[in-house]
């Protein structure tokens with residue numbers, strides 16, 4: 001075993017490229033000690049992998065990456081070690097997925113107005129049951145040769161502030177933190193340096209935030225070290241992962257962040273759900 005963990009991975013159940021079972025195979029080849037599937041607003045990938053684990057596999061933590069908004073910025077919260085059958089949480093995920101569908105329909109009609117003839121049917125077939133997101137729309141634009149690359153879809157059309165961009169109507173982070181705790185889980189701010197969300201850390205500690213994701217491919221080593229210091233100062237947990245989506249670009253390869261396994265122990269110790277189970 002490598003001594004490392006990766007607590008931030010995506011599958012086709014949100015906007016990753018590997019199916020849950022393909023991801024499990026890839027994780028096996030990396031010899032990690034533990035991993036978590038953190039699809040956006042969906043537990044489907046986690047549940048599929050959970051059913052296929054065998055005794056030699058690395059430990060799997062329940063995980064999800066919740067979409068929230070703070071002052072019009074996207075703010076992602078990772079929740080770990082919660083009850084995957086918690087009723088209110090499952091209902092909230094359903095609600096978030098419905099909001100995603102409505103938003104995708106609005107983006108598609110904007111693109112149609114711009115002469116890009118893509119349809120919701122096409123997006124849904126690309127998403128094939130996943131929580132629909134902009135990456136699926138980017139893929140449709142690419143498949144229709146309306147852009148030359150996945151990144152061009154964001155930089156010309158659907159990236160924040162671009163011509164066909166529509167913000168998601170999300171939960172407030174405070175609501176999501178409360179929900180994560182109700183389900184017995186531990187709530188970690190994902191990639192705090194993205195969109196300068198680190199400015200909200202102290203405020204959200206007041207709302208119960210448990211920790212921050214210091215290890216993330218978007219963070220430079222100096223930023224990561226600063227986040228680890230911030231966590232120490234504020235009594236927060238430290239977490240991390242590759243945010244693997246299976247595409248080239250701004251995310252990492254599985255295991256690439258070399259997150260030490262000590263992070264895992266502290267997250268598990270903090271989880272009410274895990275304490276109640278033992």
Ligand code: AMP
Pocket residue numbers: 015040067132133134135150151154155159168245249
């Ligand atoms: P959504 O949840 O629908 O707002 O889509 C957000 C997801 O789109 C992120 O989690 C990334 O996977 C992807 N994404 C956002 N911005 C970009 C970008 N500029 N280039 C590539 N992928 C992006």
Ligand code: ZN
Pocket residue numbers: 010014015040245
């Ligand atoms: Zn994503």
Ligand code: FE
Pocket residue numbers: 065076190191
């Ligand atoms: Fe994220």
Ligand code: FE
Pocket residue numbers: 008010038065243
């Ligand atoms: Fe992510």
